[in-house]
Amino acid sequence: MNKPIIILGNGGHASVLAEILILQQRDILGYTAPSEEANSYGVNYLGTDKIIREYCPKEVELILGLGTVRVSTVRHSIFEKMKRQGYTFVTCIHPKAIISHTATLAEGTQIMAGAIIQPHVQIGENTIINTGVIIEHDCLIGAHVHIAPGTTLSGGVIIGNESHIGPGSSIIQGVEIGKKTLIGAGSVVISNIGTSKKAYGVPAKEV
Structure with missing residues (x-):
């Protein structure tokens, strides 16, 4: 069974992922970001990444909405941090x-x-x-x-x-x-x- 999804981030890359998830008719719980921002797909703002801890890893899935324009360890770090907490990525x-x-x-x-x-x-x-x-x-x-x-x-x-x-x-x-x-x-x-x-x-x- 498909689980509800939380999008980490709300920039351009996150919007591309949101559109794919909508095309797939997936349930998007909302997005996380340092502060609330406009979202052209009507995705709800949940809070900062700390809010993810309020959701049981067995009940949600994550998707990393942070893109890169150069070599960066940020995506790797976030991915590994959430994996250690028991979450899975779509x-x-x-x-x-x-x-x-x-x-x-x-x-x-x-x-x-x-x-x-x-x-x-x-x-x-x-x-x-x-x-x-x-x-x-x-x-x-x-x-x-x-x-x-x-x-x-x-x-x-x-x-x-x-x-x-x-x-x-x-x-x-x-x-x-x-x-x-x-x-x-x-x-x-x-x-x-x-x-x-x-x-x-x-x-x-x-x-």
Whole structure:
């Protein structure tokens, strides 16, 4: 049975998730934020994240509405904190995404409209696959990753935990991106990039 959902956050990314949940006819209890803000979907303000403790972990699910524009540990920290308290996170998939039945999606994965996930792809927990992303066969995507809109990953690409792949990037087959690495918007990655690096350009080079 589907449980009521609490959205953590109320920014732009949270609004995209709210629309997906509404399309899926899920019950949204409300959102949490430091203070009450306008919400175009009429979602109720519950309070700060501390209010979540008033809901039994067995009776609700959470969805993390915080997006990222660079490498960040914030999503990872919030996810792990709530998991330690016994809460679970919704795996949220837009109905217009195309996902192979052989793909593996971990808890809290968020897949937006127009994304295509091909056979034998593995996606780690709390990872965002944003609008129009194409992930070809046999890619391995780590946990707490954000693959921004319009990105294309060819077959067999590996993305390390907490990395951020900027919008419109292309990564050729077999390339490995290390953990906590930022790939700049519009980059074309044709060789491996290490851990905790920044890389930009066509072709992408570490900076």
